[in-house]
Amino acid sequence: MSPVVAYSLQLAPRVLRGLFRSTYSQLAMAKPCILATRLGAPGAIYKCYAPCIEKHFTIIPTEEFTQNRQTLSDSIQAVFVWGGALVVDRDLLQSLPNLKVVVNGGVGVDHLDIPLINSFGVKVCNTPHVVDNATADIGMGLMLASARKILDGHNYSVCHDSDDLPESSMGSDVSGATLGIIGMGRIGYKVAKRASAFDMKILYHNRNRRPEEEERAVGATYCAKMEDLLKSCDFVMVVVNLSPQTHKLIGAKELALMKPTATLVNISRGLVVDQEALVDALQRKAIGAAALDVTYPEPLPRGHPLLSFPNVIVLPHMGTHSRETTGVMVERMITNALAALRGDTPPNEVKV
Structure with a gap:
């Protein structure tokens, strides 16, 4: 190899680095x-x-x-x-x-x-604010899909063995049912507006009570104690921010207060719900179903117990995914x- 070629090869990386710096410098100026x-x-x-x-x-x-x-x-x-x-x-x-x-x-x-x-x-x-409507929409979608067993119907259509729907495919009405909203902030209030259009009875628990005119607009009743809400609702939707105060806000104690036919819907953060306690409650049939947009981790690993229940819907955090x-x-x-x-x-x- 000639000295000129050898020197060129040694110089090449420095030239490339210089070109790289020059290119990004020009871009940064623009x-x-x-x-x-x-x-x-x-x-x-x-x-x-x-x-x-x-x-x-x-x-x-x-x-x-x-x-x-x-x-x-x-x-x-x-x-x-x-x-x-x-x-x-x-x-x-x-x-x-x-x-x-x-x-x-x-x-x-x-x-x-x-x-x-x-x-x-x-x-x-x-x-x-940008995500409010999309998140409220996914909450209603999860509640409807769980209550009316929409995924069961789709799976039946794909691979049915007979022309008769099984008894297990019967769902529950959303209209006229009682929805409990835990966290009536911007998103929670938009959920309430949508639920009121379904003629649902709405209870809510929040750190601060909403003005009476806002309650009347959606037909919502304030529950000062979350325990009272949990005992009374057919659907419980969690719409709170994750903080030290809301970490595993819904645990074994709270799940035990829910109706055995009730559905838990979580559109907040996975860590707001104690997943081990939720698995236990589902195994014991202490609650009727769960519909989750959020988990920990996200997505759940294959084989996670929550993915094995026929009465559980799990999404990989798609609330704003439009x-x-x-x-x-x-x-x-x-x-x-x-x-x-x-x-x-x-x-x-x-x-x-």
Whole structure:
């Protein structure tokens, strides 16, 4: 090998690194850089939303950042968190000197250490309100699917051995039944509005009672004690935020208070319900059924006991999983990030 060729080979990596730095420097000058899990990767924002984000930002995927941390650290001004694929910890924060905001897609921010992030002078934002209708819709969908055994009917249609529906396929009416809503915030109230259209009797338990005019609008009755609600309802829907106070809020004691024919619907967070206690209650037929959009972990591993019950529906956290809602969430993430980078107060800053 000639000395010239050998020198060229030695020089090549440095040239490539220089080109890489130059390319990203040019991009950073044109648009602010954000760190995000590669779009389309498992647990990341879908690729179809890339044009919307790239209109305003240069996206630096986490893999490229890991491989070229020294080169890219100064360029990143925002982090987009979607699901749990990207962990914002002290190590990451220390490596991003120009970071101004961490934007979470969705309402729940229990996976973010907000005091730690704020201690670096970085704001935290989420996308509230956007998810309210979609989450309320999935709650009603789960309740209806469980009560009327819609999945049983579909499975019968796919692989029936006779023309007669089995007695076990008979469901229960939702209209006229009693729904208990634990957590009457924005989403809980939207659930109540939908349930009132089904002529359901609505009870609710909340830290604070709603104004009487709001109760009358949906025909809801306040229960100061959650125990009173649990004893009285045909369906119990949990719609609370996850916090130390709501961690395993529904456990063995609460499940024992429910009617043996009642259905538990959880559209909040998996850890709000004690899953071991729920499995035990279902095995003992202490409650009638369960319909869950959220679990821990998500999705449940194959062979998990909750997946073995014919009277249990389990979804992999699909409450906000619609084209329209996801699109609005991404747009709201962009709005929050742009505001923070301008030095303005983001419309959805989360403060502790």
